[in-house]
Amino acid sequence: MNEIWKNFIRSQGAVLDGERVQHFGQPAEERRAAAQSNVLADLSDQALICARGADTQNFLNGQLSNNMRRLDATHSQLAAWCSPKGRMLVIFRLFRRGDDTLMQLPASLLETILKRLKMFVLRAKVTLEDAGAELVSFGISGPDAERLLREAAGFVPGEISGCETRDEITVIKIAGPHPRFEIIAPTDSAMKLRTTLRSTTTPVAAPVWNWLDIMAGIPGVHPETSEAFVPQMANLEIVGGVDFKKGCYPGQEIVARMQYLGKLxxxxxxxxxxxxxxxxxxxxxxxxxxxxxxxxxxxxxxxxxxxxxxxxxxxxxxxxxxxxxxxxxxxxxxxxxxxxxxxxxxxxxxx
The missing domain is CATH 2.40.30.110 (Aminomethyltransferase beta-barrel domains)
Structure with missing residues (x-):
């Protein structure tokens, strides 16, 4: 979490433990609000890797479980990076911002995954960098989330996993029990938009947003479970994170055999x-x-x-x-x- 956002989110009532926002003073009420009304979630437990360069698409397509050639500015997608044994090291949510490809992952895995992924770049014209100093993330969920975000930002994507960027603000529609959106933007823009949305929502921390992921059946990989599951064990292909026709990537043979031979x-x-x-x-x-x-x-x-x-x-x-x-x-x-x-x-x- 960059210091400007850290100070801003603390001024909004956030209770922090180190770099992680725990809650906004009333954790039980915040959880109930997520089930019933409109909430505004800090997502500082998530990190972003920025991939850029002429070979970015081909490089990522050769590493991840989903088809990077289908990723564009209008939709995001989930994808796993697997070990040669087909076990997931991490699950990314990927999206485009201009010429850059952003890869979202748990902050607890950022250092390990970024270091390991860089080892495979070799001569490819790709750079991989932590984008946390430039961009921050927060989310909005609730029965009125679509209307509130449209009034504040001027736009929202229409479909699940849809993605749209205007004036440096990227909005992604995420599956959930209520309409749910993630916002990724430069710090200044994020602070202005969050301030606008704050008056009509209940602020919550990442654990509440993670509860919404659980209700939506969206899997994640954490340090404790890295290399524990093949993608199908975590239903990743059901939620659109695996393309079985895209070609080779680490572990692809095992993942494909699991699918086509029905051994799961x-x-x-x-x-x-x-x-x-x-x-x-x-x-x-x-x-x-x-x-x-x-x-x-x-x-x-x-x-x-x-x-x-x-x-x-x-x-x-x-x-x-x-x-x-x-x-x-x-x-x-x-x-x-x-x-x-x-x-x-x-x-x-x-x-």
Whole structure:
């Protein structure tokens, strides 16, 4: 988080722990607001890598799970960067700003991923840089989010994953239980737009926005789960993050084999549990049909607006179908599976 934005967001009531905004003084009310009304979210837990240069498209297309040749100024897309074994190192949201390609990822992974990705540039005419000093991100969600943002910014994209940039302000429409938009802009422009929106919304921090991701079934990769999942385990192809016809990238053969041979045994589900402690990415899930070993892994978890915790977890399909799941141990708190906004089925031969 750059210092100008840090001081600004603190002046707006943000409570920080280091570089991370925890809440805006009333965390329980902020969570309830996200479920029912209009919220304005600080997204300082997200980082941006800027890729630029004549070979950017070809370079990224040879590294990521989605087709970079389909990325343009009018839509964003998710994509995974995988290990040679097909395991996701990170999930990016990619979008264009002029001639630049921006890659959004958790700030906790920025240093590791940027350093590793630069190793593969070799002679390609591509530069990769942390864009955090230039650009900041925040989000708006709620029943009136589209109207409020249109009145304040003058435009909004019309479709999920749609992207539009005007006057250096980029707006991306994100899936969610309510209309939801992410705004990426230079610091000065972001401060002006956020100030305009502040009077008609409840300010919230990234954990509340991450809860909205959980409700939308949007997966993420964190340091604790880097290299834990192939894309299909986290439903990435369902939410548009994999192109099976685009050609080679690290791990592509394993990802394609998983799809075309139908060997997938785990999927990502949404669940709830009534416990006392927030689960962490990487925490284990147990089930009777896998005695003595883990039957699943937490992808992300956040406090629910009313009580308990909502989470996404990659779980053995057989265990999920049997319905008895426990967090942390074989006798840990029971998980209750919840519906996702899309169908979760075993990966089968692609059409």
């Amino acid at each position: 045994k785990q999927r990502m589900y949404r669940a709830r549990f009534e416990g006392d402690a927030l689960p962490r990415p990487g925490d284990s899930i147990f089930a009777p049909d896998f005695p003595g070993q883990s039957a699943g892994t937490v992808v992300a978890a956040q406090p629910a607006p009313d009580k308990g915790f909502d989470l996404l977890a990659v779980i053995q399909i057989s265990s999920a179908e049997n319905g008895e799941l426990h967090l942390g141990s074989e006798t840990g708190p029971k998980l209750s599976l919840q519906t996702l906004p899309y169908s979760v089925t075993p990966a089968t031969r692609a059409e």
